[in-house]
Amino acid sequence: MPDDDIDRARRRFLQTTGAGATLVLAGCSAFDSDSEETPTETPDPTPTDTQEETNPSESETDDPPESPSGQVEQLDAYPRVKIASVSELSTGDVIEFEYPLQEQSNFLTRLGEQAWDGVGPDGDIVAFNAMCTHAGCSVSGSVEPEDSRAGPCPCHYTSFDLSKGGLVNMGQATSDLPQIDLEVDGGDIYATYVEGLVWGYHNNLRTGTPIEAAQSN
Amino acid sequence: MSHDNDVPIPPTSAERHSTACRYCIVGCGYEVFKWPVGEEGGPSADENAFGIDFPAQALGGNGITTEMHTVIEENGEEYNVIVKPDDDNPVNNQWSSGDHSVRGGSIAQTLYSPENDTDDRLKYPQIRIGGTLQPVDWETAIEAVAKANELAMDRNGPNGVGQKLYFYQFVENTYAGTKLHFDVIGSPNWGGHNRPALTPENPGMRNAGLWQFAYDYEDTQKADNVVMVGAEFYENKSIIFQEHIQLGVQDGATPVHIDPRQTFTSNYSQNNDGMHLQLEVGTDAVLLSSVARHILEQGWENTEFIEQWTMRERSTIDDEGWYQKEFGQTFEEYQEAILDEPRYKPENAAEITGIPAEDIRSFAELIGKPDENGERPNTVFLWEKGLIWGFSHENSAALGNLVLLTGSVGRPGAGLSRGGGHQEGFWMGGPAGEAIGEHSTQTFTTSDGEEVTIAPDTDERVRNGEILHWHVIGCDPVRGSYNTQQLRNAVRERTSGPQPQSADAEEIARAWAERMDQGGMVLTNQEIYPRTTTEFADIVLPATTWGEESDYHRWNGERRLRQYSGFMEGPGEAKPDWEIFSMIGQEMGATDMNWGSADEIFEERWTRRASSCLHGWRTANSSGRTASTSLRRRCPAAAAFLQALATPSSCRWTGTESKLSTRSSNRTHRTTRSG
Ligand code: SF4
Numbered sequence: 015m016p017d018d019d020i021d022r023a024r025r026r027f028l029q030t031t032g033a034g035a036t037l038v039l040a041g042c043s044a045f046d047s048d049s050e051e052t053p054t055e056t057p058d059p060t061p062t063d064t065q066e067e068t069n070p071s072e073s074e075t076d077d078p079p080e081s082p083s084g085q086v087e088q089l090d091a092y093p094r095v096k097i098a099s100v101s102e103l104s105t106g107d108v109i110e111f112e113y114p115l116q117e118q119s120n121f122l123t124r125l126g127e128q129a130w131d132g133v134g135p136d137g138d139i140v141a142f143n144a145m146c147t148h149a150g151c152s153v154s155g156s157v158e159p160e161d162s163r164a165g166p167c168p169c170h171y172t173s174f175d176l177s178k179g180g181l182v183n184m185g186q187a188t189s190d191l192p193q194i195d196l197e198v199d200g201g202d203i204y205a206t207y208v209e210g211l212v213w214g215y216h217n218n219l220r221t222g223t224p225i226e227a228a229q230s231n
Numbered sequence: 232m233s234h235d236n237d238v239p240i241p242p243t244s245a246e247r248h249s250t251a252c253r254y255c256i257v258g259c260g261y262e263v264f265k266w267p268v269g270e271e272g273g274p275s276a277d278e279n280a281f282g283i284d285f286p287a288q289a290l291g292g293n294g295i296t297t298e299m300h301t302v303i304e305e306n307g308e309e310y311n312v313i314v315k316p317d318d319d320n321p322v323n324n325q326w327s328s329g330d331h332s333v334r335g336g337s338i339a340q341t342l343y344s345p346e347n348d349t350d351d352r353l354k355y356p357q358i359r360i361g362g363t364l365q366p367v368d369w370e371t372a373i374e375a376v377a378k379a380n381e382l383a384m385d386r387n388g389p390n391g392v393g394q395k396l397y398f399y400q401f402v403e404n405t406y407a408g409t410k411l412h413f414d415v416i417g418s419p420n421w422g423g424h425n426r427p428a429l430t431p432e433n434p435g436m437r438n439a440g441l442w443q444f445a446y447d448y449e450d451t452q453k454a455d456n457v458v459m460v461g462a463e464f465y466e467n468k469s470i471i472f473q474e475h476i477q478l479g480v481q482d483g484a485t486p487v488h489i490d491p492r493q494t495f496t497s498n499y500s501q502n503n504d505g506m507h508l509q510l511e512v513g514t515d516a517v518l519l520s521s522v523a524r525h526i527l528e529q530g531w532e533n534t535e536f537i538e539q540w541t542m543r544e545r546s547t548i549d550d551e552g553w554y555q556k557e558f559g560q561t562f563e564e565y566q567e568a569i570l571d572e573p574r575y576k577p578e579n580a581a582e583i584t585g586i587p588a589e590d591i592r593s594f595a596e597l598i599g600k601p602d603e604n605g606e607r608p609n610t611v612f613l614w615e616k617g618l619i620w621g622f623s624h625e626n627s628a629a630l631g632n633l634v635l636l637t638g639s640v641g642r643p644g645a646g647l648s649r650g651g652g653h654q655e656g657f658w659m660g661g662p663a664g665e666a667i668g669e670h671s672t673q674t675f676t677t678s679d680g681e682e683v684t685i686a687p688d689t690d691e692r693v694r695n696g697e698i699l700h701w702h703v704i705g706c707d708p709v710r711g712s713y714n715t716q717q718l719r720n721a722v723r724e725r726t727s728g729p730q731p732q733s734a735d736a737e738e739i740a741r742a743w744a745e746r747m748d749q750g751g752m753v754l755t756n757q758e759i760y761p762r763t764t765t766e767f768a769d770i771v772l773p774a775t776t777w778g779e780e781s782d783y784h785r786w787n788g789e790r791r792l793r794q795y796s797g798f799m800e801g802p803g804e805a806k807p808d809w810e811i812f813s814m815i816g817q818e819m820g821a822t823d824m825n826w827g828s829a830d831e832i833f834e835e836r837w838t839r840r841a842s843s844c845l846h847g848w849r850t851a852n853s854s855g856r857t858a859s860t861s862l863r864r865r866c867p868a869a870a871a872f873l874q875a876l877a878t879p880s881s882c883r884w885t886g887t888e889s890k891l892s893t894r895s896s897n898r899t900h901r902t903t904r905s906g
């Protein structure tokens with residue numbers, strides 16, 4: 015479909031520039047999601063390495079604010095994390111995983127139809143954050159891969175199109191379900207980035223414990 | 232849809248304003264946070280204005296989406312603004328906290344900023360000179376409006392001027408606008424944003440003596456039945472559905488959707504032990520009257536209510552005015568008419584409406600039949616455009632009759648109200664009845680042959696040349712009226728005559744006088760954005776809107792007074808509508824329109840009104856956050872049944888029509904074409 019192609023191309027462009035901006039912000043090119051190279055190590059997400067103690071009123075405008083108390087953990091960049099293998103994922107499967115912070119629950123699924131930013135041999139493997147962008151209820155229990163849909167949300171019935179970048183196709187949410195950027199490398203599926211704000215957060219990388227390094231390889 | 236990955240957290244020092252949604256009748260509570268770009272709060276409860284630890288909890292009412300945030304500019308400074316649902320307000324905090332629809336959740340995106348899509352707001356007054364709109368100063372623009380009024384009145388008296396104004400954009404503005412029109416100018420030619428005359432939108436309800444907002448949202452939680460007619464509640468009146476109706480249904484209420492469309496609300500009703508009566512388009516009055524017939528045949532009518540509240544004497548009804556005299560019925564007359572009309576037999580009605588006779592009977596039983604202890608079911612009736620923007624009188628009267636028959640008003644869990652549309656922000660500021668009575672050129676012939684003066688159809692008077700200056704405020708009639716194409720052609724033709732060649736006052740007056748003398752018209756458009764009507768305008772007056780400068784008031788669908796805070800400046804030289812009306816009025820010699828603020832207008836009206844009937848409107852306290860019913864008053868009211876005979880043109884069934892039905896249909900067409 016020509017229209018879809020245009021949309022996909024546009025999205026790719028936005029996605030690339032979006033990721034670039036994040037990398038500039040993070041100042042860390044080792045985890046460039048567009049890089050051909052597979053990083054051999056994931057960053058050590060311990061608080062000492064990832065936190066800077068700054069007063070919010072003194073912080074730079076581009077930097078999300080941090081807790082002066084130093085109680086709140088955060089990441090500086092999106093890690094590249096293995097979440098499954100293509101061969102283990104059949105059409106209709108739904109696998110839940112946390113990324114990039116603990117309690118940021120997402121789902122990986124294989125739709126059986128080509129999807130925007132889908133990966134794998136058929137371009138039908140996609141992942142999304144599971145928190146409804148209306149008021150934060152989880153849609154992980156209402157993922158219907160055969161209809162390329164998440165929802166209706168158990169709280170107020172919002173429903174999202176998984177083949178079109180999590181587009182709201184009914185309901186009260188004002189933004190798409192955040193899509194997790196995926197890469198396939200040697201038959202493994204990696205999460206590399208989150209497109210869109212996870213509901214309830216002010217920044218996807220802040221105010222939470224980064225997922226364990228052990229899970230990521 | 233935004234793909235931003237972060238939003239700023241408001242610091243504890245952020246300005247905080249309590250307000251209400253700019254959109255629909257539900258009137259959800261909102262809060263606005265404003266603070267300079269560069270400052271940000273922290274994610275711990277003591278570091279931010281919400282007083283919560285981030286991440287926000289699901290359903291807790293404090294999540295910020297990227298659509299709830301925007302950056303505005305004032306005096307060269309940038310400010311973050313967050314517009315989010317209030318997490319402590321009875322309207323949108325029943326089942327979940329800070330609930331909102333897709334509309335309310337993106338209000339921030341509508342705020343004016345030179346940096347985003349709202350940049351095409353109207354910023355300067357303009358006058359069409361040499362065929363092109365040119366910026367002018369306010370003084371020139373206001374003088375020109377007053378001059379256009381004067382030229383029109385010189386030629387056709389008050390009838391030379393017409394006004395078309397929204398019904399909803401805050402009581403202070405509509406009060407000022409109608410004071411200018413009915414008091415200073417004294418013209419009868421007035422239309423609302425959605426209709427060309429000063430007529431009721433639900434004539435059947437109003438003339439049955441029912442107030443069209445007679446319930447609390449909470450009643451849907453206590454009801455036995457929630458009947459929703461001609462409206463889509465989940466999509467269009469979302470929060471009354473999500474936060475109130477659903478709670479009632481969870482508690483055992485039966486949802487009934489009456490609508491030709493299969494929508495979310497129909498599916499929901501069918502899936503929750505309710506009904507979807509998917510009637511043929513335009514057959515509402517037949518369906519509702521056949522339900523009434525079954526109730527009457529079974530003797531389920533609420534005799535106690537009917538005896539206490541409806542007019543029993545023909546002469547009492549006749550004294551109420553021509554409409555009641557023409558269409559009003561005593562209970563006995565109503566009963567006879569319903570039982571005599573063969574179309575209302577459920578089997579016949581089934582053929583006309585497409586609803587099986589057994590469904591008509593089940594629905595009648597649901598809302599009419601008392602239980603074994605004699606307790607009557609409590610039903611809330613909610614309706615909207617699907618019912619009223621067709622055969623307005625017939626449909627609204629048929630539903631009003633059902634409300635009376637079942638006595639569904641004045642007790643907890645029962646009631647009636649509109650099911651959609653805008654919040655109510657209309658206050659009459661001038662003697663409309665006098666202006667219409669003295670100057671209207673439109674009449675209605677009653678069945679007794681009496682000629683009754685009625686509110687004129689202003690669209691028609693724009694087309695036929697009677698209106699020489701048309702002042703259109705906050706609506707787009709050449710794009711959305713009845714018979715729009717014809718109206719647009721008339722406006723195009725009548726504004727295309729002589730054009731001023733300079734902004735000189737005398738030159739403007741010369742060109743417009745010449746144009747009027749050739750049958751033309753001058754058009755003033757007072758708006759926030761350029762619209763299709765603006766393309767034909769001679770004078771463009773830029774207005775401010777929700778959140779800009781003034782504090783305002785209006786009511787939601789349960790009569791709860793909502794307060795709106797001004798928290799930012801408008802674009803360019805735009806002014807509040809009330810101030811524009813005040814300037815025009817004073818230019819024309821009015822000495823009682825020199826208000827210093829919208830609050831002064833509210834006080835002027837409130838003081839005058841409080842001593843009379845308040846129609847049960849109720850107020851919230853000054854913070855707008857908590858309900859109180861302290862100012863509730865009851866109007867002396869009595870109700871009457873109304874003839875609601877179906878219009879033959881829409882019916883497939885071709886049985887004998889009574890003489891009465893043909894007569895009344897023809898006549899109601901004449902009065903309700905503008906409805
Ligand atoms: S339901 Fe109506 S009042 Fe409430 S948020 Fe939506 S548009 Fe606004």
Ligand code: FES
Nearest residue numbers: 146148149167170
């Ligand atoms: S939280 Fe999902 S629709 Fe409201």
